[in-house]
Amino acid sequence: MVQVDDVDLFRLGDSERSKIAEILGDIPPYCTVVFTYETVAWKPDKRQKKLWEAMDNNGMVVEFARQSQRDLIAWVTRHFAANQKRISPELCAYLIEITGGTMTALSGEIRKICAFSGAEEICRADIDAVTEPVLDAVVFQMTDLLSQGAYGPAMQKLRQLLQMQQEPIAILGAVGGQLRRMGTARTLLDNGRNAAELQRLCGLGDYAARKTMDAARRFPPEFYCAAAELVLETDYRMKTSFDQQERLLEMLVLQLAQEARGD
Secondary structure (H helix, E strand, O other), X not given: OEEEEOOOHHHOOHHHHHHHHHHHOOOOOOOOEEEEOOOOOOOOOOOXXXXXXXXXXXXXXXXXXXXXXXXXXXXXXXXXXXXXXEOOHHHHHHHHHHHOOOHHHHHHHHHHHHHHOOOOEOOHHHHHHHOOOOHHHHHHHHHHHHHOOOHHHXXXXXXXXXXXXXXXXXXXXXXXXXXXXXXXXHHHHHOOOOHHHHHHHHOOOHHHHHHHHHHHOOOOHHHHHHHHHHHHHHHHHHHHOXXXXXXXXXXXXXXXXXXXXXX
């Protein structure tokens, strides 16, 4: 079996696409070629007929959709029970959010948590002790802390991301994305809508949607316009100045804190 991860075939050059089409039409019967798409979106362009026909005639598209939050919580609960451990649905939801919600990641983290905890009942401290959250989860925690007025801990979350050697531009993108979701949540709140609508619009799980709505209501509506401008300005300075990107991120968090306080 040959596995190729996250290559957008339809964005290759003409000659490369032609070569791929020839290869796909001449795969020997003892070989299977698998193209996986996890961090890159699968967006076939059927106008590129030669490549598309080679794929359509010689292969198949299979989607492994993520489970719903409800199904994942039940799955996580069963896996802890198989290790003679109990865990609450709320902590299941928390674990799902900080790991990104893939079963592969969850399976490994569950084994680590069970090995670490000496108690029958899993607590949040057990999860936090051994689980390294994904980028979006830490950014989620950072913006939630900002909304609570906990500016020092919010800065510590940023420094945690930098210590995890996350790329500053990726951190900025995640911060901007979360602030946009919070701005959407604030608009929904002001129009009498609920977390279910935010789930539908932003593709969030129930836990993340409820937490985002809670955080969003703590900021005034005008905060989100100012925050968007600050993110754009930081992005521009990261790409055009010689200033340290890590320092620019720290300045962004301080400026967001100022806006949140109304200074």
